Amino acid sequence: TGNPWGYGKQDGPSVWHKNYPVAEGDRQSPIDIVPHQASHDPSLGPIVLNYDKCTSIKIANNGHSVVVEFEDSDDRSVIQGGPLGNPYRLKQFHFHWGGKDCHGSEHTVAGNSYASELHLVHWNAVKYKTFEEAATAPDGLAVLGIFLETGDNHRWLHTITDVLYTVKFKGSVTDFKGFNPKCLLPSSLHYWTYLGSLTTPPLYESVTWIIVKDPIIVSEKQLGKFRTLVFTGEEEDQRTRMENNFRPPQPLKGRKVRSSN
Numbered sequence: 001t002g003n004p005w006g007y008g009k010q011d012g013p014s015v016w017h018k019n020y021p022v023a024e025g026d027r028q029s030p031i032d033i034v035p036h037q038a039s040h041d042p043s044l045g046p047i048v049l050n051y052d053k054c055t056s057i058k059i060a061n062n063g064h065s066v067v068v069e070f071e072d073s074d075d076r077s078v079i080q081g082g083p084l085g086n087p088y089r090l091k092q093f094h095f096h097w098g099g100k101d102c103h104g105s106e107h108t109v110a111g112n113s114y115a116s117e118l119h120l121v122h123w124n125a126v127k128y129k130t131f132e133e134a135a136t137a138p139d140g141l142a143v144l145g146i147f148l149e150t151g152d153n154h155r156w157l158h159t160i161t162d163v164l165y166t167v168k169f170k171g172s173v174t175d176f177k178g179f180n181p182k183c184l185l186p187s188s189l190h191y192w193t194y195l196g197s198l199t200t201p202p203l204y205e206s207v208t209w210i211i212v213k214d215p216i217i218v219s220e221k222q223l224g225k226f227r228t229l230v231f232t233g234e235e236e237d238q239r240t241r242m243e244n245n246f247r248p249p250q251p252l253k254g255r256k257v258r259s260s261n
């Protein structure tokens, strides 16, 4: 039961195209965002998050990242507005990070990487019956991306970092109820938006990306706890630190990046 893909030399982003040819498609993610080349679109309204009745269920190590899954059987936590034509239902969030603070994010800004990137993954439950169906549709998913930069301690991130030891190994899952990810957002939700893809296999070109401009600040100590996770299962003799689980920027292929104000 080896991993079909990973972030190593043999199974990493540079060879994903062999099993997932869409890796070389026209709307792949992440991308490098060049702020001055983004077109400001006054018709882009604010992003609206209704996460108040949100219901996290569990936190898990899926062998690629640490994921917090939500109950998505109704519209209790949705994102809408901005470039979105419908409300999109929160399904899960996860992170990407580096082995050192100088890299780790997936999207870059004018060639600069952040230490980490948080992805809040939502699906269009108005048009599609399941997440899996939505994930294959061009307007099926909306992912809100938040950059993490190292500095002061983040006052709420400890809720997650304090339980990471319980999901150290691939395949481990722990109850994680009542967490509202609104506490992980910066105060300003100004954003860039463009049409792209999942950044992990199967790399489906189904994502409306909404990248928040302002990073949240987390401490080196908090980020370091993500690096105590491992890609491998408890039963495996290999203990490979979970870090550098990010895909590098992909060709823009003529796409336009729009900017809210």
Ligand SMILES: NS(=O)(=O)N=C1NCCCN1
Binding pocket: 119, 121, 143, 197, 198, 199, 200, 201, 202
């Ligand atoms: N990094 S990403 O684009 O969010 N990729 C994902 N792949 C599987 C399902 C959730 N998200």
Ligand SMILES: [Zn+2]
Binding pocket: 094, 095, 096, 119, 199
């Ligand atoms: Zn992601």
